[in-house]
Amino acid sequence: MGQVITFGEVLMRISPRGKKKFIQSNMVEFFFGGTELNVGISIANFGGKVKHISVVSDDFIGETAIAYINKFGVSTSSIAFSKRPLGVYFLEIGAVMRPSAISYNRSHSSFSEIKPHMVNWEKALRKGEWFHWTGITPALSQEAFNILKEGLTLAREKGMTVSTDPTYRSGLWKYGKDPKEALAELISLSTVFIGGINEINEVLGTNYSYSNEDFIAASTDLMEKFPSIEKVFDKIRTSLNSSWHKIRARMWNGKEFRETEDLDITHVVDRIGTGDAFAAGLIYGLQNYDDYKAMEFGSAACALKHTYEGDVNLATVKDVTAILEGNISGRLNR
Amino acid sequence: MGQVITFGEVLMRISPRGKKKFIQSNMVEFFFGGTELNVGISIANFGGKVKHISVVSDDFIGETAIAYINKFGVSTSSIAFSKRPLGVYFLEIGAVMRPSAISYNRSHSSFSEIKPHMVNWEKALRKGEWFHWTGITPALSQEAFNILKEGLTLAREKGMTVSTDPTYRSGLWKYGKDPKEALAELISLSTVFIGGINEINEVLGTNYSYSNEDFIAASTDLMEKFPSIEKVFDKIRTSLNSSWHKIRARMWNGKEFRETEDLDITHVVDRIGTGDAFAAGLIYGLQNYDDYKAMEFGSAACALKHTYEGDVNLATVKDVTAILEGNISGRLNR
Amino acid sequence: MGQVITFGEVLMRISPRGKKKFIQSNMVEFFFGGTELNVGISIANFGGKVKHISVVSDDFIGETAIAYINKFGVSTSSIAFSKRPLGVYFLEIGAVMRPSAISYNRSHSSFSEIKPHMVNWEKALRKGEWFHWTGITPALSQEAFNILKEGLTLAREKGMTVSTDPTYRSGLWKYGKDPKEALAELISLSTVFIGGINEINEVLGTNYSYSNEDFIAASTDLMEKFPSIEKVFDKIRTSLNSSWHKIRARMWNGKEFRETEDLDITHVVDRIGTGDAFAAGLIYGLQNYDDYKAMEFGSAACALKHTYEGDVNLATVKDVTAILEGNISGRLNR
């Protein structure tokens, strides 16, 4: 099982404990996250080898971020330091009909203002077998887009698998590049597509519905436009409210459509990073199992993440496997 | 939208974190509350202009209470200081079949021992358009009753709208006055009645049931006895247990009966002050919308309050409106 | 109502707040517990007289344990001190499909290495009318087994009631004694059996199913093999997941089979010690009510315990009785 490379921003998350708002107390907690890092740490928690590539601030906050990543055994040897501050986001966790709320302070962060000399792709990818990227990175700045594209190009040359979660977040794309065009350039360098109807419609400019039929059609369409894409995986969330979700997944690999049962998350603890947990479970699964079992693994990993505080899935393979084997009654592990 | 006047005790609430009892830990949190203040702060959070009239202790606890009220932009310029301590209540929050428990230390508090010179109604009501009072205040002491009555009389002379939540709490009425009689005197100075069958039966000495038919009959009866009352609003709570409630509301305005759908609060965070949140939403609604929309707004505000820690509804108009527009899936606000 | 004697290890429990794992934060909480102590403290919270017999470390941790037990009014006058450290367990509380996880550090603890001179049974049982033991104690060491057996023998000579919760935890029995044989010796000194099909099958080497019919048959079988046993009580847990359980109970006293309704625990706070809460409620009930009401009391006590943090049931008789009277809507106690 070769090294997985993740590339993306490291954000410091600051949030009040429990269900409090910032206006109610001055005690808060911090975690570190970032969609690609979340994927990387989760894979490391499954026992995978992971290197995260990023830029952090050259101060005690950057050092704390590095220490946080080290803690999980993810390699930080290709992380650069910058005079710019680390990106921060503030989170208030919701409940029932109250949604969680986020405020970002990331637009001039150390990663957004990444410079070409900060990443040495040859060195960074030396042991890499898998490269995972998301739609957040190319949205941040022209340099971030360029450097990502350079990395993906080298990754493909080296024959690495490239997975993408091409999340489109309209609020981020401010530097002038057309999102659809940018994503298309990068998807054409990718082999595994982790996304649903929204992402496909965005990239293709189509209008598919959420039905399974349309999912197959949309995936087929996508694979025609982007022949490097071999598989499409989609995670579906049904929310009763902020505190009660259901998760299932479906896939099309060009030959076979499969879907999983709903997993019922009756008491959501923290939904941040649950999509990343799906991607991580899926990547780990595709490195170790067949497509369907990988999707099941990703889906169970995603459900489990809802029970951990913070951005990162702390589950091990044993934890996820227990769910796949039907042990969802939460019986005490003595 | 004119200034809303609230008049009543400010209490310091002290409670252990989470579901702990006092016997389990020595770390606790404090908040400030009081039924009328909760209404006032909630209206201020909706963007309304609010002045709260009260008496607090002349020490660092009283100063902290003032600072807490200031924080929300509620005017504290008519709050007096007294040598008596601020009222305190201790709260242990329950779960499932365990009810929350409250212990009060308020019977000789700065507000209970209010003196006439402490309130200058002429000055206090100068910009007032709405006066809200509850059945707690007249229950505390003869002086509290007298001063409230004086204020209401002036409010009516100035043509202000007067709303009442005539909660009857039998444990409080200790100074000799007959509760039924006292409440009647004050209700006859009011125009909006926020209360249900229990309150009407208490005030009229009747025995109406909880049915909608009886609600209309009881309201009609009430409006006959108290011709100043123009509208009656009732909030109905259905509790599966301490942690799972449903909320709906109904109204009779002399012409029209309306009721709302149940809002399902599957994971109650803190139920203190939810009735006050209904009153606040309703008052804000009646200042800005028609009767039915006002009631819907109050009902959604009430439901939302169950998701905030502390006595006070922190929701904004945007938050409540989102629920009225059907956004109850708790989707992340990025 | 005479004194209840409990005998067993006192463990320090250390756990992160909320749903955190140890790897996520360095702030943790400690409680004290231990299955027999949990029973004792719960009975003391019901107003019963209780003495706990144990061995703790001769340092500030042992002193803190003693202080913790004193807090609840349980007599610590027969607790001995030892040079060995107090046993510790680390707990991570799960949620939804994530089970709680436990790590023990107890194998050479002050209690496991108990020596005969540390317990003076004559003195310890002077006022005792009831002795409660569990299957944990004889599993710890030969000395623990011997001393327990000595105590039970004297208890029976004095005509005390002896209840047992003969939990079989395979991971503990390491000192060579055959568990089945050891438990049999001790059960033959007991009069009330608190356990279900698993425990009976373990002790008898049988293979009964979970049906009510089999429960009666198994209990009858047990009472034949162990004629001192007069009553069998079984608590049944149905888990949707870690956060949502249901509890009911059933009994066979040689004449009558009874069972209770399910109590629905929709939001579990802490399930540690809920079995002990059942035993404690049952013992208190048997001292004060008839068999069926005792079982109902135990079952409601068990359900309530799921709403308290820590190992110990903090409910009073009033709290439990309220549930038996149908007050499960969690209405605020003002």
Place this chain on the structure above:
Amino acid sequence: MGQVITFGEVLMRISPRGKKKFIQSNMVEFFFGGTELNVGISIANFGGKVKHISVVSDDFIGETAIAYINKFGVSTSSIAFSKRPLGVYFLEIGAVMRPSAISYNRSHSSFSEIKPHMVNWEKALRKGEWFHWTGITPALSQEAFNILKEGLTLAREKGMTVSTDPTYRSGLWKYGKDPKEALAELISLSTVFIGGINEINEVLGTNYSYSNEDFIAASTDLMEKFPSIEKVFDKIRTSLNSSWHKIRARMWNGKEFRETEDLDITHVVDRIGTGDAFAAGLIYGLQNYDDYKAMEFGSAACALKHTYEGDVNLATVKDVTAILEGNISGRLNR
């Protein structure tokens, strides 16, 4: 060593952590204290037998207070319950030139409104050999004065030693009784006087200075006016600022004047209850040592108390003795 009886109010202390003011955070801690209780618990921590007599609220706060006292092994069997709330005080701990600040909420507390039927002196003093009272209790209410006097009278009849710390706090005496006269009545029932020039001047109406000569003269004068007084002990505090104090003590027992060296408390942690720690150390010392060694013990106990958070001295005899033996370098106890 016979049982020490303490009689006085139990107060709940609520204070922010560290050096914070209430206005800065909503996380606070609570402790229980009260000058006589502090003395009692400290003596219990020295291994003495102690019973505290008081009245607490009949709710979960009163229960928590009882549990707190039980924790230290002080007997709570003569504590009564009342419908009135427990007294509370709020504390902000100062630093350097900032003094600590206190706000009391005690004037209608369960203890202030004590009633004669709440104390059964015959039963309460059954095993008593020493009775300790302070000037706080008679200041609270006529009933408190009466009941204290009744207890002291019985104590003297039984030949008990009676110590007094007749602290005069002018803010408390509000019920009409003349403090000087009230204290005189009670001092004439006492045998050990723990107080300095201020207290003697207050009681005698004299004007002695702080010099050793005047201390001897004042003590002699006091012992003439109150022939039951056998010994006078005075603790002298020199404060550089809130964070740096020195403590020494002096005594006159009718025959001998002695004084101790200064103990230098370079980093004060919490000065609340340090006077009570002196009294407790002295009482324990007088029960076990000669007058001078008792005073030294009290003085070292007082100094040590400055290093513990909360109202209560947690030091053991071993801890105090180590200081008397010159071990003040704070070398690690492994």
Place this chain on the structure above:
Amino acid sequence: MGQVITFGEVLMRISPRGKKKFIQSNMVEFFFGGTELNVGISIANFGGKVKHISVVSDDFIGETAIAYINKFGVSTSSIAFSKRPLGVYFLEIGAVMRPSAISYNRSHSSFSEIKPHMVNWEKALRKGEWFHWTGITPALSQEAFNILKEGLTLAREKGMTVSTDPTYRSGLWKYGKDPKEALAELISLSTVFIGGINEINEVLGTNYSYSNEDFIAASTDLMEKFPSIEKVFDKIRTSLNSSWHKIRARMWNGKEFRETEDLDITHVVDRIGTGDAFAAGLIYGLQNYDDYKAMEFGSAACALKHTYEGDVNLATVKDVTAILEGNISGRLNR
């Protein structure tokens, strides 16, 4: 006593509790500060009328900042909202020979990117009598410099007193303007100079020493170059280490040189904002007392601030006056 206007950035400060570094724990606290805001809040705590002018983020962090300022009764009616995030700084508090460390994230903050339409000086200064500015604001951006200059110009036209603390922080001046020149333009619009030899040397390009003689010469020199300057006040800190400082002050008002005694701060709690506390005390003093007493008041206020956590001086006039009257022994305020 007229309204004091402060204009400057509001920063969120995030710091671990106690002496911890970020790498050691994920629990942190936040406060709000900013050198000009600190001055404003401190004056409000003295009872002064204050308006703070600034720009905050249009999200829950900006709302929390507004609430924080409201809490102290400082007017927030001229604070604008912006799409840019609020500036943040991270602080690790040092001890003994370990200095505190700061990391800023402010360079593209809502205030740094202030736009002219965000401040309406006519309206903002309507009731103003005093304007206080510091050298931080003009260092942030060209717009910040321009808007400050515009405000000062109007303030002078209206005859307001203008005080300046022209702190020169070289790390901030990045937008191209020459600091010396910029400060000169603004100082020529000011009347009270709060700064020492370093600031004067920086502004004049001179090389005066720290001696009193040079201080007088430097001040005279300054007042010649900037004839609007009427008074110069200098606060002098002597540090043994991070935890032990001494503070004194000196002044030259063109006629008279005065200096105060050292105040010995033996246990520093938090030194952030102590310079601002000096400025605030001085401004309040100059509004109410003569120059020397104002300086003494500022010096004592500065010393007291070292005993409060957070950026803001929480002392009242009574607190400062007590020190001026010699009450520095930290005797308990009951």
Place this chain on the structure above:
Amino acid sequence: MGQVITFGEVLMRISPRGKKKFIQSNMVEFFFGGTELNVGISIANFGGKVKHISVVSDDFIGETAIAYINKFGVSTSSIAFSKRPLGVYFLEIGAVMRPSAISYNRSHSSFSEIKPHMVNWEKALRKGEWFHWTGITPALSQEAFNILKEGLTLAREKGMTVSTDPTYRSGLWKYGKDPKEALAELISLSTVFIGGINEINEVLGTNYSYSNEDFIAASTDLMEKFPSIEKVFDKIRTSLNSSWHKIRARMWNGKEFRETEDLDITHVVDRIGTGDAFAAGLIYGLQNYDDYKAMEFGSAACALKHTYEGDVNLATVKDVTAILEGNISGRLNR
């Protein structure tokens, strides 16, 4: 600068916040430490390459320990897992004349019960250039002694530098081996001796005094008996009390005696691990500077450690160097 190898137990430290005792609160913090690990992490914080060799528990506590070590970039690749629990120690931090108190639970820990197959010295020392050991390890068990000796033998064969801090803690040596003899065997495999008169007297059975003359004589004596020892470094602590220490150091390298000035630590934060900080600073210094500068570096590192909470020195080379350059006034690092 080659890799430093440290070998020893990893202990979990659990301690109340601030100055609290366990009996006062149930909130505690945990850290990881262990004398050799402390040295290793400190060297890593200086930028050195470090590998720590140990055995931890095979559960979430062991995983948390590994994560903690990873955080600082110390290699954990040679740490083994065991079924035995991780060693724990409980710490109550003292103040002024109150010493800190420690309670250990380590005697059957995963490291104490280390087995030969758990360490592969060939592999572990592959890149090692320096091996550091202390007198704790050989005290724990015969196996621990054997494995350490095996490692040291190989280290000497490979020409590695071997430093020792041969702390003699009498309470630990329980497995039968004579401490003096055991230490002698290991010291004869060492080249740098970090210890003072006490350690030398213990090892040699001599009776040298603390004077510099005796230090030279003792060191010379030691180097005669153990010819491999090339240098002796001694750290001298002078304690006013628990909260105020002074640190200096002296050395004899066979040719030259040198000593440093006292560093005055006026406000001790946490003294645990300060000796380890000296050793770490010295080792880093000897790898990079001459003997005297190395000792100075170690001494300053030791002093700095007193300002950090936890067992580990968090100082960087820049932090230590600042002190050596005389920057001890704690001026804010902006």
